Amino acid sequence: MSNKSVLDIIQNRRATPPRLFAKKEISKEIIERLLESANWAPNHKKTEPWRFKIYTGKAKADLAEKAYSLLKLKFAEGLQIAPEKMDKFKSTMERVPVAIAIVMQRDAGKRLPEWEEIAAVSMAVQNMWLRATEMDLGAFWGTPAFIDLFNEILEIQEGQKCLGFFYVGHIMVDYPSPGRGEIAEKVEWK
Ligand SMILES: Cc1cc2nc3c(=O)[nH]c(=O)nc-3n(C[C@H](O)[C@H](O)[C@H](O)COP(=O)(O)O)c2cc1C
Numbered sequence: 001m002s003n004k005s006v007l008d009i010i011q012n013r014r015a016t017p018p019r020l021f022a023k024k025e026i027s028k029e030i031i032e033r034l035l036e037s038a039n040w041a042p043n044h045k046k047t048e049p050w051r052f053k054i055y056t057g058k059a060k061a062d063l064a065e066k067a068y069s070l071l072k073l074k075f076a077e078g079l080q081i082a083p084e085k086m087d088k089f090k091s092t093m094e095r096v097p098v099a100i101a102i103v104m105q106r107d108a109g110k111r112l113p114e115w116e117e118i119a120a121v122s123m124a125v126q127n128m129w130l131r132a133t134e135m136d137l138g139a140f141w142g143t144p145a146f147i148d149l150f151n152e153i154l155e156i157q158e159g160q161k162c163l164g165f166f167y168v169g170h171i172m173v174d175y176p177s178p179g180r181g182e183i184a185e186k187v188e189w190k
Contacts, residue, residue, distance in 0.1 A: 009133050014175050016138030018092045021169025026056075026097045030135065034168065037131040041124035049117040050124040051103035052166075053154060064093035066153045074149060081146055089144055092167065100128075100166040102141070106159040118163065125166060138171040 004012075031054060038050055055063050071086040093099055104121045106114060125141060132139040143164035156162050 004134065006130075009130050011177075013129055013133040014138065014177060015140050016169075016171055016175045018096045018138075018140055018142075018167050018169060020171065020173045020175055021096060021138055021167070022172040023095070024097065024170045026137070026168055026170070030137070031056075031098055031100075031168070033135070034128040034131050037127040038124035041120055041127050043120035043123075044112050044116045045107065047105075047107045047112065047117060047120070049105045049107065050121045051105050051160065053101040053103065055099045055101065056097065060093060060096075060099055063099070063153065064090055067093070067150055070149060070153065071146060074146075079146075085144065085146075089146075092142065096167040096169055098168050100168070101154050102163040102166055103154075103156065104161045104163055106161070108159065118161075121163060125163075128166060128168075132168055136171065138169050138175075140167045141165075142167060 035052060035054075038052065039048070041050065043049060068086065068090040071081060071089070075081050075083070075086065102121060102125055104114075104117050106117060129139050129141070141164055147162050147164060150156075150162065154162055
């Protein structure tokens with residue numbers, strides 16, 4: 001058991017840019033531990049709307065290649081995408097040991113508003129992120145503006161929405177905290 005308090009872990013959790021990840025694999029067992037934490041997120045009407053697609057090794061290399069080819073094609077067709085963003089996406093995919101596509105599965109009966117399902121998935125991501133921090137791993141939630149272009153490549157089904165990629169890696173260099181403004185400025189005591 002970690003002797004870090006929950007507050008320590010919350011405050012030490014960083015969005016570590018993947019360029020600061022070490023070139024070292026993350027075991028399947030560690031990924032499973034993160035996913036198990038995700039699965040305990042709160043959710044309304046027990047919809048458990050989080051879905052994850054795990055890309056490592058060849059699957060990740062294929063994804064990077066297919067996604068990059070598609071971006072280049074769309075760019076050639078006139079879509080406004082900054083070439084450096086396309087390159088950054090590809091190099092990130094190639095660098096990280098694991099890329100987890102974060103997917104929201106809409107309740108079939110639409111018994112709750114979409115935002116509640118996005119909120120539940122976000123809490124699942126935070127659970128993984130805190131657990132990664134507890135294990136001294138770096139993590140990053142990337143939300144490229146062109147993510148919807150990848151729906152087919154990622155095999156996103158009807159009623160699902162990809163909310164970006166969660167990247168995990170061993171930290172090579174610590175990234176500084178941007179800090180936070182005072183909580184008192186965001187609170188009204190009535
Ligand atoms: C929903 C969501 C999406 C994010 N997408 C990106 C992103 O696309 N690119 C990025 O640089 N950071 C992204 N971030 C990470 C934030 O930039 C980061 O959390 C913020 O800078 C605060 O740093 P910290 O998390 O280390 O305290 C995202 C965070 C969240 C919650």
